[in-house]
Amino acid sequence: xxxxxxxxxxxxxxxxxxxxxxxxxxxxxxxxxxxxxxxxxxxxxxxxxxxxxxxxxxxxxxxxxxxxxxxxxxxxxxxxxxxxxxxxxxxxxxxxxxxxxxxxxxxxxxxxxxxxxxxxxxxxxxxxxxxxxxxxxxxxxxxxxxxxxxxxxxxxxxxxxxxxxxxxxxxxxxxxxxxxxxxxxxxxxxxxxxxxxxxxxxxxxxxxxxxxxxxxxxxxxxxxxxxxxxxxxxxxxxxxxxxxxxxxxxxxxxxxxxxxxxxxxxxxxxxxxxxxxxxxxxxxxxxxxxxxxxxxxxxxxxxxxxxxxxxxxxxxxxxxxxxxxxxxxxxxxxxxxxxxxxxxxxxxxxxxxxxxxxxxxxxxxxxxxxxxxxxxxxxxxxxxxxxxxxxxxxxxxxxxxxxxxxxxxxxxxxxxxxxxxxxxxxxxxxxxxxxxxxxxxxxxxxxxxxxxxxxxxxxxxxxxxxxxxxxxxxxxxxx
Numbered sequence: 001x002x003x004x005x006x007x008x009x010x011x012x013x014x015x016x017x018x019x020x021x022x023x024x025x026x027x028x029x030x031x032x033x034x035x036x037x038x039x040x041x042x043x044x045x046x047x048x049x050x051x052x053x054x055x056x057x058x059x060x061x062x063x064x065x066x067x068x069x070x071x072x073x074x075x076x077x078x079x080x081x082x083x084x085x086x087x088x089x090x091x092x093x094x095x096x097x098x099x100x101x102x103x104x105x106x107x108x109x110x111x112x113x114x115x116x117x118x119x120x121x122x123x124x125x126x127x128x129x130x131x132x133x134x135x136x137x138x139x140x141x142x143x144x145x146x147x148x149x150x151x152x153x154x155x156x157x158x159x160x161x162x163x164x165x166x167x168x169x170x171x172x173x174x175x176x177x178x179x180x181x182x183x184x185x186x187x188x189x190x191x192x193x194x195x196x197x198x199x200x201x202x203x204x205x206x207x208x209x210x211x212x213x214x215x216x217x218x219x220x221x222x223x224x225x226x227x228x229x230x231x232x233x234x235x236x237x238x239x240x241x242x243x244x245x246x247x248x249x250x251x252x253x254x255x256x257x258x259x260x261x262x263x264x265x266x267x268x269x270x271x272x273x274x275x276x277x278x279x280x281x282x283x284x285x286x287x288x289x290x291x292x293x294x295x296x297x298x299x300x301x302x303x304x305x306x307x308x309x310x311x312x313x314x315x316x317x318x319x320x321x322x323x324x325x326x327x328x329x330x331x332x333x334x335x336x337x338x339x340x341x342x343x344x345x346x347x348x349x350x351x352x353x354x355x356x357x358x359x360x361x362x363x364x365x366x367x368x369x370x371x372x373x374x375x376x377x378x379x380x381x382x383x384x385x386x387x388x389x390x391x392x393x394x395x396x397x398x399x400x401x402x403x404x405x406x407x408x409x410x411x412x413x414x415x416x417x418x419x420x421x422x423x424x425x426x427x428x429x430x431x432x433x434x435x436x437x438x439x440x441x442x443x444x445x446x447x448x449x450x451x452x453x454x455x456x457x458x459x460x461x462x463x464x465x466x467x468x469x470x471x472x473x474x475x476x477x478x479x
Contacts, residue, residue: 011463013089013456014057014138016067016129020047020432020442022424023091023144026452029305031460035084040065044442046433056082067128072135079136089459090138092129093145093447123152130164139200139466140459141170143193144447150191150229158191162235170195173204175237176225181209182454183249183297184425185257186390189222190447192455200466206237207454209244211251214389252297254407255386257422260289260298263411264316271322279319281417281436286312297425304427304449313428315417315439319401323367328383328405329412337374337381344369383407384415390423398441417443425450 010033015024018037021044028034036057039045045060057078059065078084126143133141143165149157158174165172172195179188194204230236270277289312293299303309321328330343348368355363372380384390386407393404401414404423417439418428425448426432432439 011088011460012084012086013091014087014136016090016092016132017094017125018044018048019093020044020426020446021051022426022446022449023093023452024048024052025304025426025430026447026449026454027089027091027456028307029449029453030456032089032456035087038065038067038070040067043434043438047431047442050431050433056084067125067132070132072131075132075135087136087138088463089140089142089456090129090133090136091142091144092126092133093143094125094129123157126157126161127164130161130168133165133170133195134168137169137197139197139463140204141165141168141172141193141195142455142459143191143195145191147176147189147191150226156229156231158193159230159232159235161193162232165193165195168195169198171198171203172235173206173237174235175206175242176239177206177242177451177455178214178239179425179448179451180214180251180389181211182207182448182451183211183252184389184423184448184450185252185254185297186393186423186425186448187214188392188448188451190451194459196462200462202462202466205458205462206242207458209242209248210454211249214251251389252295253387254384254390254423256295256297257301258419259295260291260293260302261313261316261418261422262287262290263408264318264413264416265411267318267320267322267413268325268411271325277320279317279436281315281317281439284315284317286314287316288312300450301422301425301428304429308427308429310428313418315421315432316419318406318413318416319436321402321414324370324402325412327370328414329409331381331383331405331409333383333385333407335381335383336378337370337372338378340381341370341372341374379403381405393420393423393444395441395444397444398437401440420444424448 011031012035013027013032014035015037018024018039021037024034024037034052034055036055036059037048038059039048040062042062045065048060059070063069129143143161162172162174172193174191174193176189177192179186179190192206194206196202196204225238227233267277269275293302326347327340327343330347331340348363348365351363351368355361381402382391383405384407390404396403397420404415404420406413406415406419417436420440420443421430424443424446426443426446432442434442
């Protein structure tokens, strides 16, 4: 493959396992030109096309987007046909079901076997990314995944990735970054591995913390670095050593993030008046913001990089959970399922006393009390804390949203698609294809764009140094 010299102006990025495009969106805001994406999920593929159009290196859809089907010859031919040239940044965020705690439990349950998650084929998809890394030889490589890859039944997959990246001709460094450090209203820890091609003679650098640490808050206790799991500590950067920008700003809370969004109470109106309520996206039209943006985050969500601008709020509705609306209203911030069950039992007991006195039949227990054991899935229900960032969103939002109950008791509901998107820092005009479940799943699986932007800006700085050095050498040779 004939690779031209760097242009020193336009820097390119290529997104493997792109999902809904959170990483791509952040990198674009950092200044990268996006060459394309690899994504096998058909709905996410439509989301990518809707928001980014069709690009030269797009491989999307169930067949073409399966990274295992993209042979070396196939990708090289596409690069030559499209005259792409050298790729500056290759990113990979392979599926994490086998690595995450929630995903492991689900895989074990589906297989009816404890430890089944360790044999999930998706655990080895990172090897496909390494294969393309060796073929494409970008100047910088980024790998993102959940912290569970540090402990997969005694195996440190992150170190396996670092070893493979090193063997491919790169200097790798690995750390844990928290999205709340970069303006995302969510505590979301992720392992980030950065590899810089050895010929650049530069070390990987991670972005400084831009917002106050969220340690010791109700939403975050922090992953404790375990140095014993690393055979080669040269790969590891302790996140506690990552510097901070000054002045460091206060972490963005969910109250901040939702500040200009209107209340949503149509579900309560429907319940009170015995009206039909259908929680389908097509049933809810755009509505107006309640005020002009009063903080930088809301302003950015309504005008992202002069590219995604929004005049109205879309996808702002909740799911229909009529049994539980009264419970949501009585829960306190940070209450979890055990507390919710206490509320449900109290409301049921009160109804058992009041209803007969009013000439009504005794209430039915199942219409008041959820059927789940208080000893399992303690955080299956949890009410947001208004003045703190949210806890981590997951793809399980596609099934239910009880893990993120709105902090406002007057609204008595779980979060809307729009609120979930803001928690992940997706701008309001970013279009998510598919049905309600598809939208929640894509949001939960995504890399937060603001976090991706901070990482992208850091890579930009590294490449700028490399380009400056190359320019200097070229000028010396010319003289």
